[in-house]
Amino acid sequence: MAITPPSERIWWKEPIARVELIWIVIAFTWGLVMFFMMIYWHGAGEQNLSSEAYQIKAEVFAERTQAMIDEHTVRDESGFPVVHPPAGSDVYMMARLYQWSPILELEKDQTYRLHLSSLDVQHGFSLQPVNINVQVHPDYEMVMTIRPDQVGEYGVVCNEFCGLGHHLMVGKIYVVDREEQSDE
């Protein structure tokens, strides 16, 4: 029994039952499939998180964000600037207790280099309903290239507990058609 010493003293020389051996082979192979699937996706898949990141001081990140806001703000919504940066550019979103700023307006099917960082504690960038979730750290800036592929209004929820006002922290990203923009 499993609660008594093995009855065969030389238990490591016992033959392995067939069914166990088959299952080990299947399970091991499945492990390899799952392992190589991740590598395969780096070549074939379109959703791979960038490892581009920099150490950065909160003031510097805030300055860069502010520069983008100053240059490309198109309107105001509930006190938040709505920024429409040029397609293909570097865009910034900063997290702090308890807001995401600014609101971004992006064009469909254009790529942007999205910079994320926090000015205080850790936050969670949770883009909904797309369901893209990335951790946002203070002292570090993460840069990912995104290509929004559907027009709409998206929420940015904070999904890392950051303090007693955590549930107040909602930001926004608009994705608009390119034509729409040329009218403005």
Add this chain to the structure above:
Amino acid sequence: MSKTAEFRTCPTTGLKVNLAAERLIKANAVAAVVFLAIGGLFGLLVALTRWPAVHFLPADWFYLALTAHGLDVLLVWIIFFEMAVLYFASAVLLGCRIATPRWAWAGFGLMLSGALITNVTVLLGQSSVMFTSYVPLKAEPTFYLGIILFAVGALIGCFVFFGTLVVARQERTYEGSIPLVTFGALTAAIIAVFTIASGAIILIPTLLWSVGLVAHIDPILYKTIWWAMGHSSQQINVSAHVAVWYAIAAMVFGARPLSEKVSRMAFLMYILFLQLASAHHMLVEPGFSPEWKIFNTSYAMYLAVLGSMVHGLTVPGSIEAAQRSRGLTKGMFEWLRKAPWGNPAFSGMFMSLVFFGFIGGISGVVMGTEQINLIMHNTLYVPGHFHGTVVAGTTLAFMAITYLLIPLIFRRELAMQGVARWQPYVFGIGVAGISLFMMGAGTLGVSRRHWDMKFADAILPFDYPSAAELMMGLNGLFAVLAAVGGVMYVVVVVKSVFFGRKLAPDEKPSYPEVPPAAAVVAEHGSAKTLRIPGTTMLVAIFFLAFVLYYFVNWKYLSEVWPLS
């Protein structure tokens, strides 16, 4: 020496039970159950708050309750119970005296005071930083101090366990190799040492930081090392509850492992690879390379997952082999149909096995896939997953073995047997529901650790899909069911341990039934008795579910915005 070497002989199993070890097992098990009751209550409050129609607690109390819930059940209940399991698997199963019982009591005292200090700190309200206490969120210094004391106590317990193994070997209280269950406990203890060392490396500087002696702690460094403790401690649980599965299979069925070699290798995989899993928590953090993520998150090509998949075959397989050798050979499933479903030790253990595999196991591997983590990180999918592993898996297994420990170690007749009979079902189904509905809500994007999924007070409005609210309502309902199951457990344990009828020294308990070891006939490694078609079918269903669910999630991932 004379006092620590006192023994009695168990009339049921014939095991020589060291009385000093027995007292330690009792103390640790009772402390565990007390903290389970406290932590479980906080859990119920959390679930009721996340039920949109009830929304029970105010925000500050919610975050406080969630912090306390994580600490008390994930850490305190489980580690106290694991100490009981370690002492049982060493001193009792090997029939030897426990090494340095005074140190073991010192460890117990440290754990108890640490748990109390941290609990009081959290209740005072200035330390609602969640169980993970990610810097630079800052808790009161006593928050970290309590956890450190608790961990040091647990470390002492691990060394008492190692010492006891040495004592048993030197005093030749057993022949050959240690039993498989002890081997599993040894696995848990070795991982525990790694875990606690990681905890010390990060929490001691954090304590110094909280009192102002250290200026800065890097948030990514903190998270990486913290999870070397946080995730590895879950691997202690896995090793311990798999050992408990084997123990229950042995005690209730007289089951032998199909092959000692395979089961022990599977445990060894845990030691070698499970600690890599802290990478699961770093998949969407800034700066980690894909190579680092892929190697670590797959536990080196899923070799630790292989270990669990092997146990998933060998545990039910050993039960099937034992049942078939008793003549329950009709069809594929007579052995399972006629299993003692009224015995809570068995029903709890079997549900623990099934839920751990199907709910906790599959979801864990899927969520831990480098790219797929992107659509799950920090959503409710995460607590959905680990309620499947730690609650439906570990907690339910520990509850199940309690029903054997009460008559065998506490020497009391199990009280309220009718309640005990149903308890694993009520709790198990409740927890399975909690896990599944949280995973469902997480798939719809709902954030974990969040007071208000309706964002009523936020400046910018946002709504999750209405199906998500339904999920959280159902989650609340099943949490109530699980809480009822939890109360049933605590009531049965308290009534039995403190007011149950004392068994006479040579009296065998009548319930739950534990057949004498002599009834064992299944031989391991022998082609004659080893036909386990039922288990093979169960494993095939599991594998199919695993593969389908895995690729469905790649499909989900392929639908989100392209990013690189």
